Amino acid sequence: MKHRRWTLVSLAIAMVLAAVFLAKAIEGPPAPTALAVHVVTDHGVDQVTAHLILPRDPRTGPRKPGLAHYLEHLVWLGLRPASDAGPDRQSNAWTNRYAVGYWLSGPPDALPDLLARLVGVFDPLAPPPAVADQERGIVLREYEARQVGRLRNRINHQMSDFLYQGAPLADSIIGTPDQIAAFDLAQARALHALTHRPDKGRLVVTGPISERRVHAGLAAIPLLAHATDGPPGRPGLPPLQADRLHLSAGEDTTVPTLIWRKVVALPEPMGFDLLEARSALLSDILDSGLPGGLAGPLRFDEDLARSFHIAVFPLDTTHVEISLSAHPSGDVTLRDLERAVRTTLDDIARRGIPADTHDRLRARFEGFWPDWTDPDDTAAWMAAYTVDRLAVLRDPLPQDALRYLDAQLTRDGTNALLTALAGPGREAVAHLSPNGASL
Amino acid sequence: MKHLVSAVAVTLLLASCREAGPAADQVTSPAGHSYVHITLPGAEDVTVQVAWATDWAKRQDRAPATPYLGADLILMGGTADHAPGQAGEVFADLGSLGRLTASADHIIGDLTFTPDTLVETVSIANAHLRAPSLDDAWFLRLRDGLADTMAEAKTRPAHVAYDVARWAILGDRPVRRSLSLDDPRDVTETTREDVRVWHDQTILRAPEAIVVAGDIPRSQADAAVDGLLQGLPTTPGPARVATIADFTPRRILLHDPNADSTYITFVAQLPTVRGNEGFADLMIVDALTAGDRSVLFEAVRTRLRASYGFRGELARYGEDVRLFALSGGVETARLAEVEAAVRDAYGAFREAGSLSDLSERKQILADSLAEARTDTAQAAYGTLRALLQDRPPETVLTLGAMLDGVDDASIATRLQQVYPVPDGFVTIAVSADADALPGACVITQPAAAVDCP
Incomplete structure (x- = not known):
């Protein structure tokens, strides 16, 4: 259970569609190349993993949802280890709402080869056109595997588009079947030229390897430094305009479901890591059956919701989203359930989280960070954290700064976040019912 | 924990x-x-x-x-x-x-x-x-x-295919x-x-x-x-009832006009594990389906380009019925090609009777074993499984030796004596195209699979 929250938070923030990645790291000095390098020495594992992370979207130009994911597929075709490589040589790639990542792993003595292969990501994209055409079919099969029968995914994309006011953050990672079918090699090449450049990349190397060996390995690789146009821009949100969207759907729904999402702007920006930890703690509190949680009023006392899931997570240093999905109990209507959710949250925010509840959830929260006195645990955690952070295009904090966050998780801070979430914001509500009507 | x-x-x-x-x-x-x-x-x-x-x-x-x-x-x-x-x-x-x-x-x-x-x-x-x-x-x-x-x-x-x-x-x-x-x-x-x-x-x-x-x-x-x-009833528990299963090879297609995608699964029985065969099975199924250089990934994605990938599972229908399944979503129009490609690739793999990278695979498993040496939940569950299969209570403590004992000969023996021939699977497909799998027994309800020859 130790790192459960990191996984949940990462999922909530990044909605990573592709492979789950594992690693850990601390930031090192820049390599003598255009590529920013992070090395985490972790002697608790046997394999070295080299992870290259790039921004998903170019800073300018027309947006094509799903194209970055299609490009990721094409690039990975050239990255895979040789077919006769042993099972200890692995690779995969992923795309999320912010970034694209490629990774290779193998025994420590394979590091030079791993790095040489990985920087091949920057080579001009040159798959045979027929292969690029076929890859669209592969992406469609992936779409089917992930999306079929998942009305909620489609509704959530509509909600995101409204909540994020059309910002790139809202774009579908994989695209729709029509969008996928329209991709071609020329589009992929154009996107590759804009985003797959050393000066935009972050290399994370983790495992039983020294920083010196990583830089020595990189020194042997001639990296062409492109003219830089600054650090990768991360997709942000435009100034928030309070508004509300209501959706009803259900043509292929089997279970009545309420989805309620809201984005608010904080009065003042906050460090991303502190905001993320504070959000995770508030999620735990609201998810609990203790006073100050939602489970008591919604499930145990009034029996309004058969089940619910709630998450609070930052979108950047200013904007926070609260997201709830719930299935009503018995004859409870979606409208009544929505009303109860709003009323209950407002009531909790007005009263504040009780001290006893906050203390109990804070005590359970110790697994959010590693046991800082355990070097192996810390190294493993830092490696995963570093990749997680770079995967949302943010710099990881150094260990001493992370250790300081724990003391900042105060009840006042939690209540301030809850108050902000109960205040003005941009809301999207969806009622999914088998007959398509809003009950 | x-x-x-x-x-x-x-x-x-x-x-x-x-x-x-x-x-x-x-x-x-x-x-x-x-x-x-x-x-x-x-x-x-x-x-x-x-x-x-x-x-x-x-x-x-x-x-x-x-x-x-x-x-x-x-x-x-x-x-x-x-x-x-x-x-x-x-x-x-x-x-x-x-x-x-x-x-x-x-x-x-x-x-x-x-x-x-x-x-x-x-x-x-x-x-x-x-x-x-x-x-x-x-x-x-x-x-x-x-x-x-x-x-x-x-x-x-996929869920419907397993129901069938x-x-x-x-x-x-x-x-x-x-x-x-x-x-x-x-x-x-x-x-x-x-x-x-x-x-x-x-x-x-x-x-x-x-x-x-x-x-x-x-x-x-x-x-x-x-x-x-303490305080629980002293009534004796029931005796174990055997699970009756019929793995006679069949090819069945469930025609669902509303299916948004096509899925195929190949299912076959495996005998209950008595020694180190569990390691051999894991490495065999892994070699077939895990990773981008697995046998079926090469066959259906890299070469045929008709699937995102195949996965392999070892499962049970009861304490005495063990099985493995090879499954994946495929392009509807190429279902028959995929079926043939999977059979051919599996057949060649079985015929070869070896894992060229056996030592690396064993090392990966050995590393996993080492990492779990203080994991009480896994130790307890491994022991519980051993007891339910009438194996010695110290079984989990001898897994390293068991793994050491897996060699080319045992893999070959396992593949050729236990794993089915390419036509030996119960093959199930679910598709919106009733003609996607020529020669299959076509049904429209899962229950009709009982009557498929």
Whole structure:
């Protein structure tokens, strides 16, 4: 259970569609190349993993949802280890709402080869056109595997588009079947030229390897430094305009479901890591059956919701989203359930989280960070954290700064976040019912 | 604390325990419970696992969803001294984990905690096992949730394919109903009284197997076992009922005009593991499906370009029916090509009879075993599985030696003597195209698979 929250938070923030990645790291000095390098020495594992992370979207130009994911597929075709490589040589790639990542792993003595292969990501994209055409079919099969029968995914994309006011953050990672079918090699090449450049990349190397060996390995690789146009821009949100969207759907729904999402702007920006930890703690509190949680009023006392899931997570240093999905109990209507959710949250925010509840959830929260006195645990955690952070295009904090966050998780801070979430914001509500009507 | 991982992975762990000085002792508690005490030096947690025998899933006159609902309701539905839902909050405060899971032949109880919370954790668990309130509101909540989950699952072609496979292999027997829960009434008509009866007949003082794993002395292990089982009925548990299964090769296509995608699965039986065959099976299925250089990935994605990928599974329909499945979503118009490509690639692999990278695969497993040397949940589950299969209690402590014993000859023997010939699978497809698999028995309802030749 130790790192459960990191996984949940990462999922909530990044909605990573592709492979789950594992690693850990601390930031090192820049390599003598255009590529920013992070090395985490972790002697608790046997394999070295080299992870290259790039921004998903170019800073300018027309947006094509799903194209970055299609490009990721094409690039990975050239990255895979040789077919006769042993099972200890692995690779995969992923795309999320912010970034694209490629990774290779193998025994420590394979590091030079791993790095040489990985920087091949920057080579001009040159798959045979027929292969690029076929890859669209592969992406469609992936779409089917992930999306079929998942009305909620489609509704959530509509909600995101409204909540994020059309910002790139809202774009579908994989695209729709029509969008996928329209991709071609020329589009992929154009996107590759804009985003797959050393000066935009972050290399994370983790495992039983020294920083010196990583830089020595990189020194042997001639990296062409492109003219830089600054650090990768991360997709942000435009100034928030309070508004509300209501959706009803259900043509292929089997279970009545309420989805309620809201984005608010904080009065003042906050460090991303502190905001993320504070959000995770508030999620735990609201998810609990203790006073100050939602489970008591919604499930145990009034029996309004058969089940619910709630998450609070930052979108950047200013904007926070609260997201709830719930299935009503018995004859409870979606409208009544929505009303109860709003009323209950407002009531909790007005009263504040009780001290006893906050203390109990804070005590359970110790697994959010590693046991800082355990070097192996810390190294493993830092490696995963570093990749997680770079995967949302943010710099990881150094260990001493992370250790300081724990003391900042105060009840006042939690209540301030809850108050902000109960205040003005941009809301999207969806009622999914088998007959398509809003009950 | 770690959660249980898949049964396959679990059985492969713990080899390096040999070097850390662990021990497995078959002992008897002061209250007379025979159990296996696994000592894992350095382990922070303690895990107690118990397997209660049940024939509920094999009986015609029983509501099949009852064990699944009962397993959740016991711990969530409260007791005279604990309000419904309270145990979960207290366990969260303690850092303890408790749950029951249902399978065709057993109910597995799993309790993990730190030694300093042993008394409180065991006391709460015992109260719920001994005299659960089975709160009605919680029962309805769980029942509605299970009904919704099953209804939603049936919209996915992969889920439907496995339903069809169970109809073909298990026929219209109670165990199929229990494993599939494909008739909504099997869930919605279950009553709280069914759960009460099931509880009284199942959660008994003399389980089929008990294991304690952790770095605790015998006296504490005794206290955990006796405390957990005290006050339970002394009624003897049911004898194990054999699962009847028919893996005769067949090709079946379920035609669903509304299916948004096409899915195919190849299913075949494997014998129950007695020695180190579990390692061989894992490496074989891994070589077939895991990673981008696996046999089937090369065949259907890299070469044929007709699938995102195939996955392999080792599973059970009961303690005595073990199987493996190779499955994937495919391009509808190329279903027949995929079927042929999978058979050809599998056949060539089986014929070759070897893993060219056996030593690397063994090393990966050995590393996994080493990493899990203090994982009490996995040690307990591995031991419990061994006991249920009449294997020695120290089995999990000898996994390293078992792994060492896997060689080219044993892989070849396994592939050629146990794994089916390419045409030896029960092949199931679900598609919107009724003609996508020429020559297959085409059906429109899963139940019709019973009559497919």
